[in-house]
Amino acid sequence: MLYEMRTYSVTVGKMAEALKLYSEEGYPALEAGGHAVRLGGYMVSDTGPLHQLVHVWRFKDDAERRAHWKGVYADADFMAFAGKLRPLLAAQEVRLLTNAPFGPEL
DSSP states (O other): OEEEEEEEEEOTTOHHHHHHHIIIIIHHHHHHTTOGGGEEEEEEOOSSSOSEEEEEEEESSHHHHHHHHHHHHTOHHHHHHHHHHGGGEEEEEEEEEEOOSSSOOO
16 A cells, blocks of 8 residues: 655644635545545644644555546646635645555555
8 A cells, every 4th residue: 555644734823724624625525526535534733743734545556646636636626625725834745655564554
């Protein structure tokens, strides 16, 4: 498996707005477009670097990952949401991860 961890650093004071926007528009667009099937979960940082929205995605390989994001970026409803979210973000980080040779898979 290949995991993609996306960390969005939200501008201080804008997290409530970002979460509301994701709840009302972003996640519903992902679900409606069939894109949420590879989602492992969304989390909000509580310690360490704050004001971060983290989401983890699961893919069988990089080809599936690239096809997934191509579909998401072609989705008009999701892209309308993304246009509203971007001004609330200070930074974005994307990490690709693979399973260690021990322990459970997500």
